[in-house]
Amino acid sequence: MSVEPEPSAPRTLLEVATLSLREGHDLRAILDEVTAAGVEATGADFGAFFYTDEDEKGSRLDLFSLAGQGGRTFPASTPVRHTPLFDPTFSGQGTVRVGDVTRDARYGHNAHGGVPAGHAAVRSYLATPVRSTDGRVLGALLFAHGEPDRFDDAAQRAAETVAAQAAVAVDNARLFAAERAARQAAERERALARAATRRMQQLQRITALLSGTASAGDVITLVPTAVTDVVACHSAAVYMLDPAADALVGSGSPTLPPQVAALLPHLPLTVDNHVTEAFRTREPVCLLVRDQDRYPAYDDIDVGDIRASLAVPVLDAGGRTTGVLIVNSAEDAEFAAEEVDLFRSVAAQVSLALDRAHLYDAERAARRQLGASVAALTDLARTLQQGMLPRSLPALERARVAVRYQPATAGAEVGGDWYDAVRARDHVVFVIGDVQGHSTAAAALMGQLRTAVRAYVSEGHGPAAVLRRTNRVLHDLGHELFATCCLLQLDQRTGVAVVASAGHPVPVVADAGGVRELAVSPGLPLGIEPEASYEVAVHELALPTRIALYTDGVVETSAAPLAVGEEALRRALLAGAADVERLADQVLASIPHRLTDDAAVLLVDYAGPRVRGREVAVTLPADLRAVAAARRFLRAELGGWRLEEVVDTSELVISELVTNALVHTDEPPVVTLRYVSEAGELTLAVRDRSTRLPQERVADPEAPGGRGLLVVERLADSWGVTPHEDGKTVWAELTVTAPHAERMQPVTLG
Known part of the structure; x- marks a missing residue:
């Protein structure tokens, strides 16, 4: 029985498209997320990215990334050899999809269903090669499920799209490595590095522009102008296949000469020129105008100031040609190899943008179908999340405390914001924190971190020591998530406040002298570096003071700059209601109704120091x-x-x-x-x-x-x-x- 892919797959594929923009181009981190996205998009139990290698025993497959269930039984300690099940994919023949490997006559002859001994149980199997833009097979993405017939055509298309993104990530990482190596070379190499940097920035800008397109028409219209503006070339065009007419239909930048632009509405594939040659051969074709007589079709065409033209094929996830990207130059010179690589990557991004556009309608339909069930699950998750926050805060002699938590209204996931107040011998410690991401995993991790912080504070550790020990706890848990946290230790009698921060916004205070931050040197977020250390800053609250600890959802929204939210919080503290509970309501009311992130705020009205000494x-x-x-x-x-x-x-x-x-x-x-x-x-x-x-x-x-x-x-x-x-x-x-x-x-x- 064929099972429809998870309805969240289109959204997952849309999010995967921006991974190559990540600063640093950490290939392992990107491929880990790509593999995880593939597992979610295909509905697999687990998935893996293997790359091909050789050793003294012949071909071997090395595990590079693994996601999903079944990881503990996966044979990652020794190389995996080619098997009849694996060979078609890693040899580049194409995607392999098997409904039940244990019953398939081609693979199910042994007790393990065609997979190596010790491998996690596999019934449904889906594997697709990961090819670089030059066609070389880098490795493969493999997805499996313990039940039969779990993968259909939609799952296969999703896997091939994820494989294409993996290839783009590899190419982008290769460009970044070339840039970094060039910077360390001599003056000549530094010039090459600057050029590589420029190309990388150009690719990122084009990718960013394409990530905002929603339809195939938008993509085709945007690409020529975007390429012309970003790369500063003479002109550009993009042709897409019209199968019914057996021709290419294009869109060009306004700078195209009129007779060249006249070819855009209909360019038959039977016409012999460098555009159709690139389409047929699936390889870039560079043409200098002085050599255009090699294509008789160009004899009577006035190309204006164009002196060189590069045609790069646009390939879909299955390696089939769907169009051609044209880049024209006013310089009478061949395009450099680095430039050809850049436009290969641009063409790959165009293909991915078109895939996303085609999946857009399916995404909207899936969201409607899931609306009711997602709402129910979200309510349950948020109820559990609220249950992990403190039911009450300690009564204090010289301070009144109010807390508010408001979940994001955009999206169905839950977040990991938390707050707490812990009474110690002669002081109280106020805590605010935020776990990365919006998921039940983030909410669960929030509960663990809140417990750890409360335990260390109760033992008498200072703010810096609490953060250091909690950071080690998070690292030992092995989570891929990180968290930010801020602690304020207040001596109610003397007004001495000790502040420490792990990458979290610092507290804001207001008194008769105005509004200011309790500045402290911020340390790394929790979970980044196991041996991270944290500093404290000591402040004296000599007057009656209003204190605000908050998460970034209180001041940061997609509708307004960060400075606007920070200023709104300052105004509320300075001129808000006298009652701290009413003030907490006013602070949340100042946030735009459609929150893009969870918001938590802890407000303290401190009466000022009682004693001095x-x-x-x-x-x-x-x-x-x-x-x-x-x-x-x-x-x-x-x-x-x-x-x-x-x-x-x-x-x-x-x-x-x-x-x-x-x-x-x-x-x-x-x-x-x-x-x-x-x-x-x-x-x-x-x-x-x-x-x-x-x-x-x-x-x-x-x-x-x-x-x-x-x-x-x-x-x-x-x-x-x-x-x-x-x-x-x-x-x-x-x-x-x-x-x-x-x-x-x-x-x-x-």
């Missing part, structure tokens, strides 16, 4: 002198702060903390004293380079030591440990009273 620090020697030095430092500072009443207790606590640091590291410990007079809090902290956390234990009555933390616990009101990437800080808090505190001049905590 003093903080001093000193680095001690890395030996037993450190204990005495810490005591002298403490007595001097507490005396200046008029806190004589807690000097003795503080001496005992700091001595135990410093001694503990010296036991576990040979590097100098750092002692920090912080006093907040309004809160009556004195904090003693010792930072060392050991990642080993202190452990409480029951001391042996006969043992000389082991009572340090018991002493700290008995004397301090509270104590704890803050881990860092390069060590830890052990701290203790004491409650004090300061009769003369009103005479102190507090300084801002940094």
Whole structure:
């Protein structure tokens, strides 16, 4: 039974057409996506791209890219040899489609249905060669399904179109490699590199223009003018086959001489000229006007200023000639090989644009049929996505928080935006993030990342350490997706805000002084580089402040420039409603109704710092002198702060903390004293380079030591440990009273 291809195939093929525009021309990444697109377009269980090679045992097939199910059982560790099933495709004979290889008399003679031992189960089989623009077989795209009769004519056309795009990607990558090599050569080679760069840019511009066409008529009309303008040639034309008339019908640029343009409406294939020769031979034909007498048909034609003409065949996905691209030059010289390669690639893009145009109607019909089912699936996916976001946010003493999430209305996929707020000992950490793409995979990954970030924040890690550890988690998960994330750690009492970003927009704040960003050096998005590091920036929010953390869907739309969305957000923060919940509604209302991306925003109305205080620090020697030095430092500072009443207790606590640091590291410990007079809090902290956390234990009555933390616990009101990437800080808090505190001049905590 023949099964119709997945209705999403046309859209998949439309998206594949822009892959060759990707900056960097990473061939493996492009072919991975091409292979994945082929799996989706054909409805296969899995697909693979093989390239041909030779070794001492003869022809071999090497796996370059693999997509879909069945990858774990695919024999990728050793070369695959030619089999009767594989040979027609890799020898270039054409596309092979088998309804059931296990029952086909040509291939089903062994227990594996004509495929190598260890191969994933195959019943339906579809393979098409991938040819470069010069006709050479580079390899093949193979698609398979575990059930019989899964591929029909539409699936075959889709596979051949994907194979054509793979060939274009290879050619484009080859041009980019030539450009990069030329830049590293001598002055003569640098000139060639500049020419290669220009050709690559020309191809990209033409490809970009063609990607926006929707019908075959649009393609044929656009190409001549686009080629003339982009390449700066004399004139251009494109001829397409009219089978009913056994002739070529063309469209030309306005710069074509009148007698040449007169050939466009009807050029019989029986006429012998360089256009029809290129059509018949499927090879480019260059003609210098001084040699035009080799074609008698040109004897009475006035070609004006044209001195050279290049005819390049336009081939469809099956390698059949469907038309001819004509490029004319005013220079009396042969077209260089590099120029011929460029116009081969342009002709290939023309063919792909025509394929997309022919699939356009099928796409619209498929979308209508899928409308109801897609809507139901989307509602389900978004319900699951909403379930992974926090149900409630913590209640805060000096801040009110409002969050909003609005899914995109353009497209049926779900996104990976998320937000969170995590309460720690003396601060709260606000989180905003965005997983790449719109799919259930992105939404699922969002849930994993949110859990990881919350766990690391709850353990006491700072913003930079949280991003670094989450990045490793994402890399270990093996996802091809990446994510951006921003963390803001706010001390509600002092107004100190610590910000770190993994490729995400930084927070925007508004206070009596205006609107500004909490700038921080952005690190790489999560999942790009496993050993990426992240920086933090410390800001002081000295006034009542309104804070906004957001995803790019809040400010970036296809209908307006990014600067317009950013300015709208700034205005809303500065002049919006006094109530933070109403402000959140206003921010989303300012976004165009038809969102092209999910939008998440987390707003904070911070009442401003409650307390201010003093903080001093000193680095001690890395030996037993450190204990005495810490005591002298403490007595001097507490005396200046008029806190004589807690000097003795503080001496005992700091001595135990410093001694503990010296036991576990040979590097100098750092002692920090912080006093907040309004809160009556004195904090003693010792930072060392050991990642080993202190452990409480029951001391042996006969043992000389082991009572340090018991002493700290008995004397301090509270104590704890803050881990860092390069060590830890052990701290203790004491409650004090300061009769003369009103005479102190507090300084801002940094």
